[in-house]
Amino acid sequence: MIPVTGAQEPAHFDAQVRIPGLAHIQSHSPDAYLRPYWTLCIDDLAKAFRDLCGFTAQFNCEGTVDHFLDKKNNRHLAYEWGNYRFASPAVQSRKKPGNLYLDPFEVKDGWFAISLPDLQLYVTDRVPEDKREIAQNTIDKLGLVKGRHVMKQRQILYNEYKSGNITIDAIRKFAPLLAKAIEVAIAEMRPF
Secondary structure, eight states: OOOOOOOOOOTTHIIIIIHHHHHHHHHSOTTSOOOOGGGGGHHHHHHHTTTBOTTTOSBOTTOEEEESSOTTTOGGGTTOGGGEEEEOHHHHHHOOTTOOOOOTTTOOTTSEEEOTTTOOEEEOTTSOHHHHHHHHHHHHHTTTTTOHHHHHHHHHHHHHHHTTSSOHHHHHHHOHHHHHHHHHHHHTTOOO
16 A cells, blocks of 8 residues: 545536435435446546555556445445545455455555565554554455455566566556565665
8 A cells, every 4th residue: 555645526526426326325215226426437536546556556457436434334425535445346345344444545655565575565664553453454354465466466567677678667657566665675785
């Protein structure tokens, strides 16, 4: 996870998502299916997150709208821009209603790092003591440490970099935590 700054709500959001969504909630039973009006803002959300999943901090061209506070228990937030995070489908499928996760908007620089050469994500000592347990639980529950959905991309980019086929600038764009790990290894003159 890397720091993410929330973007301003798109101008069309109220008319296309919030108003029809809230009308849908008011006209249906509390357990009724929620119409996915939020999909109308996926491009805006992807742009706000620079096409990086808010949890894996890796490029995801198939990212989706994640309701940070789940819509099952927080229906009133189902159509609220401030509750949306851009996430990979693999991460979103691992999120369970009612569980607590570290919000990408809370993450500060240096809270997470990737070790080389094993490419494992870990929580650093820069995470405040009161956030460490939730940070560790988040990366464990969402498969961010070594889940296939993150490891494959890390391995491909890392191997392509070591082979000289991709620049550090490209890695910085597609996997900023991996780029940081490589830059630290280079600065410390460690083999990677």
